[in-house]
Amino acid sequence: MKFSEMKYQRPDLETVKRDMLRLIDEFEAATTPEAALDAVQDLNRLRMDFQTMFELAYIRNSVDTRDEFYKTEKAFFDEASPEIEALETRLRKALIASPHRRSLEERLGRQWFRLAEVQTRSFGDEIVEDMQKVNARVTDYNHLVASARIPFGGDTYNLSQMVKFTESTDRETRENAVRAMYGFFAEHGDAFDEIYDDLVRMRTAMAQKLGYENFVQMGYDRMSRTDYGPKETQAFREAIRKHIVPLAAEIREKQRERLGLSSLRIYDVSLWYRDGNAHPQGDPAFILANGRRMYQELSPETDAFFQYMLDHELMDLLSREGKRVGGYCTFIPNHKAPFIFANFNGTLGDVTVLTHEAGHAFQAYQSRDMKLPEYFFPTAEAAEIDSMSMEFFTWKWMPLFFQEEADKFFYTHLAERVVSVAYMAAVDEFQHAVYEHPEMTPAERKAKWRELERTYMHRGDEFYEGLPYLQEGGLWQRQLHIYNYPFYYIDYALAQVCALQYFLWMQDDPTKAWESYLRLCSLGGSRSFLELVGEAGLRSPFDESTLADVVPRIQDALAQLEARLPS
Missing domain, CATH: 1.10.1370.30 (Neurolysin; domain 3)
Structure with a gap:
């Protein structure tokens, strides 16, 4: 299925929560490793259903932060995700305490249980509301950065599009471009300070509620560093x-x-x-065509992977007004599909962001059949x-792009x-x-x-x-x-x-x-x-x-x- 054909439907949060609770109860009541494994597999299918909808909303909001529908859906997940994490934390606690843990570790791997231990330490029901507020402030930051409209040379650009001017051979152009870019940040400096003040204060409060001295170790645990x-x-x-x-x-x-x-x-x-x-000695179509040849020649595995990405519209690469800055790769579980998001701007980085994010996507493609959502990507x-x-x-293939x-x-x-x-x-x-x-x-x-x-x-x-x-x-x-x-x-x-x-x-x-x-x-x-x-x-x-x-x-x-x- 192509990305444009992937159907989005907001999850019914109460139904998801009810079904997760029922399956966690089944897991805790399981009298055999097989029954426990069945409950875990059902839980993971439910979690992947929810994550699939989250990713579709997240990507489509990134592609156009002005789209009111997906802006609203992103706000829904900002609120809903901490509630689901609360239930996932209950699952993790059940995993850690399970009498079938040894058997499950043999079948699913020890790493899932180690992740459960650090993730359980860094979450509690008492911080759900705090997490929702943190998510909202993070969204405020991203929307503020994406809102940049920078007048330059008779036209208007976003921050990603301005980068090429910072590489001009004319020093005055470079200086003016940098002044314009950071002029935006200076103009909104109080807002950036206020957002970060709120984030530091809220994250510190969450950590102390959970018994940490400060947010440092909680931050490490939330990064799943085992x-x-x-x-x-x-x-x-x-x-x-x-x-x-x-x-x-x-x-x-x-x-x-x-x-x-x-x-x-x-x-x-x-x-x-x-x-x-x-x-790059050509436009984005030139970069993609050479990328296709590069991955075709690199290995049979990369050949199959990149053709899959092209066939299924799993890359959004061009910088546009209203598009979030930066680049990332994510994974849409139910479609077993990596997705690459980037902002081409006519610089060397157009090629390196493609190879970089393709590295993430290739890894996810290679491990797309993993049984646990935690294993689609490593830490x-x-x-x-x-x-x-x-x-x-x-x-070896860079001469194709740079000649x-x-x-x-x-x-x-x-x-x-x-x-x-x-x-x-x-x-x-x-x-x-x-x-x-x-x-x-x-x-x-x-x-x-x-x-x-x-x-x-x-x-x-x-x-x-x-x-x-x-x-x-x-x-x-x-x-x-x-x-x-x-x-x-x-x-x-x-x-x-x-x-x-x-x-x-x-x-x-x-x-x-x-x-x-x-x-x-x-x-x-x-x-x-x-x-x-x-x-x-x-x-x-x-x-x-x-x-x-x-x-x-x-x-x-x-x-x-x-x-x-x-x-």
């Missing part, structure tokens, strides 16, 4: 400061020299070459290995992946500071962000010269994860270290690297993060020796790629 915690991520950030930050600074210095500037400003960092960045940091690694596995600018692409792509890790660590440390000190004022939060920018990205006062909103520390307000998905960002850095290992493995033994990746995707979410890393034959990012060994090889690869750049 084999590491704040202590491990702190050590990982320290390793990033030691090994990645110096290389990122070196990359930026070479960029400054290449551009012939006395110093880099915020409006310079998106331009890598004086004569312009690498760009976030493991899921990002699938997406970030696909970006590297498709390098004579392919060498520019290769260097920029790898360099950006390195410098992004430092930014990811800054975002993570920022969130720890905020939720460890929820009493921070907006000004104090911004001051903390500026401190972290100096630490991880060496951004001094001159970097934002003439842009007071950014000089005061407002840049983080554009990072939707901070509002939407607290503590979901170090995941990208953890995954990037694994993806860089795949990049190096491909140089040594591409066949073995691809076989490992296929196995990783096929496991879906049936293992924890560190178990998946081990199953794939990768090294743990939490081991400092991993970065110590990977970074010098990446530095060498960058030097070789830089030597190939046009003079």
Whole structure:
């Protein structure tokens, strides 16, 4: 069934709740493992019915945030989802306490029960109303960002469409574009502060109601992290400061020299070459046609996957007025269908977002027959290995998209992946500071962000010269994860270290690297993060020796790629 043909019908919430309660009672009363398994399977079918309708409403609201029908349906799920989670929490408690747990673990895997344990800790009936309010404020943030109408050069653009102007070879154009983009955030700065104030206050209150000291550990539990915690991520950030930050600074210095500037400003960092960045040498139809060829040639599995996505209208890629910013991949359970959402804007990112989100979608496609909805995707940091690694596995085909600018692409792509890790660590440390000190004022939060920018990205006062909103520390307000998905960002850095290992493995033994990746995707979410890393034959990012060994090889690869750049 094509996406446009997928029928949406709002679930009858009371019926869903009644049926879930009945099936949970059946599970708790089961006298044999078989009876317990039957109840679980019926419950999961019911949960997937609800999730299917949620995803259809979510996607269609993302595609056009102005559509009143799906705006209303998204609001319905903002209210309904916490009530369903309350029942899912009761199911998880029953799973943990079940006398048939050992037998069920053998059939369904231990990971479901580990997830149940951390998810049960982070939810209670007493926070349902708080969660509904949080969901509403998150929606307020997304709608505010999507509402941007930025006059520029005689036309009007949304934030995604403005990105291409920040890569102009004309410095004045770049500066004006950045001023216009962040002018929108500055204009609405009080609203962004107010939304985040509410979110921090409400999330902290929820955590304390559940017995947490603050929201930090609750945030980790809600991210379903079963084999590491704040202590491990702190050590990982320290390793990033030691090994990645110096290389990122070196990359930026070479960029400054290449551009012939006395110093880099915020409006310079998106331009890598004086004569312009690498760009796809065609329109979106050109990108899709070459994407089809790329996945056809990469492997039989990717060939079948991408044709399925095309045949079933499972990608919405063009930026339009009213469309939510960003990109994501999600999964529609009853149709066993991944869905890719993106905002093409004529930049290099059009290709990388396609390969990135296709990595998520390919993994979900490979594990679409999993018996548990929790296994369609792995936890976030493991899921990002699938997406970030696909970006590297498709390098061989980048000349199709970039033609004579392919060498520019290769260097920029790898360099950006390195410098992004430092930014990811800054975002993570920022969130720890905020939720460890929820009493921070907006000004104090911004001051903390500026401190972290100096630490991880060496951004001094001159970097934002003439842009007071950014000089005061407002840049983080554009990072939707901070509002939407607290503590979901170090995941990208953890995954990037694994993806860089795949990049190096491909140089040594591409066949073995691809076989490992296929196995990783096929496991879906049936293992924890560190178990998946081990199953794939990768090294743990939490081991400092991993970065110590990977970074010098990446530095060498960058030097070789830089030597190939046009003079």
